[in-house]
Every structure is written in C-alpha cells, then in structure tokens.
Amino acid sequence: MKALYDEDYDEGAAPAVHFENVGVRYGMGPEVLRDLTFSIEPNSFQFLTGPSGAGKTTLLRLILLSVKPTRGLISLFGEDVSRISKDELTNVRRRMGVVFQDFRLLDHLTTYENVALPLRVQGKEESSYRAEVVELLRWVGLGDRMHMLPPVLSGGEKQRAAIARALIVRPDLLLADEPTGNVDPSLARRLLRLFIELNRLGTSVVIATHDFSLMDQLDVRRLVLGDGRLHIDE
Secondary structure, three states: OOOOOOOOOOOOOOOOEEEEEEEEEOOOOOEEEEEEEEEEOOOOEEEEEOOOOOOHHHHHHHHHOOOOOOEEEEEEOOEEOOOOOHHHHHHHHHOEEEEOOOOOOOOOOOHHHHHHHHHHHOOOOHHHHHHHHHHHHHHOOOOOOOOOOHHHOOHHHHHHHHHHHHHOOOOOEEEEEOOOOOOOHHHHHHHHHHHHHHHHOOOEEEEEOOOHHHHOOOOOEEEEEEOOEEEEEO
C-alpha cells in the first residue's frame, strides 16, 4: 500500500513492519491473536479496526515490542527483532511514535515540556525546536494550554498533547490507538489532516479505530481484526 502522497515512495525499501505467522497468548490460555501474516510498507497509511476486544491494542503492542509473540517472526525496518541486540532494539523503538489511550504524560511537566521531551532526550537545544513545538501545539488546539500541567487538562486536551508528542520527532512509523476518541468531529478531522501530512512527509501511519465515519474519509487499506485473525481490506 503506497502513501497517500507517494512521490518519494521507494519500492525496494524493507517493510516498516513484517509479521510472519505470529501468534500470542497470555499464560496457558488460548491464543488471542493467531496466524498474523502482513506487512506495513514504508510511507503507507492504514487503519486498524475491529470490534471492541478484538486485539487492536495487543497488535500495536506487538509492533512496539512491549508484548512478545508466542510464535512467529516479527521484523521492524528489515531487522528480525529476535536477533538484534538491546542497543539496536532501542534504536528501532526510537524510529516509532506512539499515541496511547492512557496518554502517558508526565504530570510534573507542562504541556510544552511533555511535547518537547523526545527532542530533549535526543540532546537537542531548545532554540532548535521551540518554534516547531509551539506551532504544533497551536495546530492541535493547545496554543493557550502549553504552560499548563496535565492534571488540569481535560481528557481531550491530554489526548491532543500525546498526539503532538508522538508527531514532534517525525517518526518513521506512527502507531495511534484511538487517537480521536475524546475529541469532537471537527477536531477529529483536523487531527486526521495532521496524520495525512505526516504521511506525506514519509511516515508510515497506523491508526487503530472503530470510528467508521473517520475511516470513510480516506480510501486507504484497512487491517481488520476478528476472532483472533487479521483480514486485509485493500
């Protein structure tokens, strides 16, 4: 699946994600996901959907390497994750941005500081990124909340801050778990345009959602989970 804007698409590049016969179970129970075989190509855009409890979050966590598969092969950016070192895994994770349902903002940092944190961790000087962080916060509707701490933000505002934090590093792969679940339809469309623009700049985007009105706005591939298996709707 190519990008929405595919002028820089490289047909020879390794997939951002490749699963081969992947299964996962918790404890001694049955597999909650099984026989997952699919690829997410560089610069592509897709929705991950399925009924509540189908395993969308588990699949995202498999990609993030926070859940280990029971069986099968997972490759990220052409690297078999079972064979690379801890340092290499850290580098792979840094190429991914993620928006969690529980936001994971740091309560002692302002909205601005939370969004800028990935750049600070990379050792960048504030003068090199301040304008970009401020612009992104304004785009997601938080321009007047950038000096607030997370405990005083609403759920929707926290969600937008988490989205901005994931986008600020322009990751090679963005995973977003219900990123528009706590915002109104108008802002949801605005955030979708932001994801489209990030994809245009070269990021592979995976948005997990059950919002059909959101998905119907784009003619892109859908990864549909049901009964532990994955169906691909091109």
